[in-house]
Amino acid sequence: MTGPRSIAVIVVAAGRGERATASGDARPKQYRKLAGIAVLSRTMGAFLDRADISWIVPVINAEHAERYEALGLADPRLLPPVHGGANRQASVLAGLTALGPKRPDLVLIQDAARPLVPGEVIDGVIKALAGAEAALPTVPVTDTIKRSIDGKTVTATEDRSTLFAAQTPQGFRFPQILSAHLRAGRMPREFTDDAAIAEWAGLTVALTPGSTTNIKITHPEDFARAERLLAQEAPMETRVGSGFDVHPFDVGNAVWLGGVEIPHTHKLKGHSDADVALHALTDAIYGALGEGDIGKHFPPSDPQWKGAASSIFLIHAAGLVAERGGRIVNLDVTIVCEAPRIGPHVEAMKAAIAGACSISPRRVAIKATTSEELGFTGRREGIVAMATASVELPRED
Structure with missing residues (x-):
């Protein structure tokens, strides 16, 4: 194949990702954050950043439509x-059917669960398709592989010099792989990857260099491995911010603290819902980023924030961390008051804060104390909150 070629990409993200579900995080793996950015966003970004890609079609689970929209991906080459x-x-x-009207010359088929695919792996697949019908990135198998019929005893030892582990993206000439998939769809056999369908259809599949960093996220521990690989690529630094806030009591029957409504003899007075704990946490994150305070981003003079849920502010601060390619390491808040009692609500607060920041509740600490009846908190005139945020960001110097 010579001359200019149109290249389409199918990103397969329709799985439920249940094997990678972590404790306290029920999101499918493709929508979980990896160093502050959703796995699917990272995978899509590897192709959106390339000028040689003509179209990209994501294939998602019908139940995940809102999750996909929340990623906010935007590019004229991105198909619905x-x-x-x-x-x-x-x-x-x-995905192939959706690309039919575009009639691309080549198509790359990528697993959403491989968010760290290097550009040189993609280059190798595209280059191979100039002379091959299909291209498959692989890495040599380095472990000794045993075969067993019953799963209890070894039947044979394989020659690992002839074995290769398959990766994605797998590349094909579009008309050929579409035809092969249509025929394979009528067979009782289920194929585990697209190269297997190409082989079955009689196409020659060329091997191209894969990468040991092009890992597939399958289990919870794979997220930690991927985080380590990202840290090696982009040196990170840890930054710490602090926040302090105070609100007086006013006439009411409940207070908002840590994103949780707690019945009380009063409410807290403020322009928003006056959640003193979330305000302190938000300012702590802004402080770690060098981004000022809540008043800078959500001026109290703006009527649209009157009575607003303070979780809006916290979500915004956490979003800035993600935009800069960072992640929240941990959040720590201390609430000072004589009443209401905080202890019974700590777990609910941790869950609310973790949800707003897209982190595990294990990264959130809530502590409460009194001022021993000293000062305005001791006189039950209001509540104080102090917070610290630890954030990892790409090193800028």
Whole structure:
């Protein structure tokens, strides 16, 4: 194949990702954050950053439409998402069908769960397609591989010099792989990847260099491994910010603290919902970023924030961390008051804060104390909150 070629990409993201579900985080793996950015956003970004890609079609689970929209991905080459099928093979066929009207010359099929695919791996696949019908990035198998019929005893030892682990993106000439998928869809056999369908259809599949960093996120521990790989690519630095806030009591029957409404003899007075704990936390994150305070981003003079939920402010601060390629390491808040009692609500507060920041509740600490009946808090005139935020950001110097 010579001359200019149009290249389309199918990103397969229709799985439920249940094996990678972490304790306290029920999101499918493709929507979980990896160093502050959703896995699917990272995977899509690897192709959106390239000038040689003509179209990208995401294949998503029908139940994840809102999650996908929340990623905020925008690019004129990005086609509307299509819904996947009962298995990976059916999902890829849905993506190929959606690309039919575009008639691309080449198509790359990428697993959403491989968010660290290097540009040189993509380059190698595209280059190979100039002379091959299909291209498959691989890495040599380095472990000794044993075969067992019953899963209890070794039947044989494989020759690992002939074995390779397959990765994505797998590349094809579009008309050929579409035809192969349509025929394979009528077979009782289920294929585990697209190169297997190409082989079955009689296409020659060229091997291209994969990468040991092009890992597939399958289990919870794979997130930690991916975080370490990202840290090696972009040196990070830890920054710490502090926040302090105070609000007096006013006539009412409940207070908002840490994103939780707690019945009380009074409410807290403020322009928003006066959640003193979330205000302190928000300012702590802004402080770590060098981004001023809440008043800078949400002026109390602006009527749209009157009575607003303070979680809006915290979500914004956490979003700035993600935008800068960072992550929140931990949040720590101390609430000072004589009443109401904080202890019974700590777990609910941690969950609310963690949800707003897209982190694990284990990264949130809530502590409460009194002022031993001294000062305005001791006189039950208001509540004080002090907070610290630890944030990892790409090193700028």
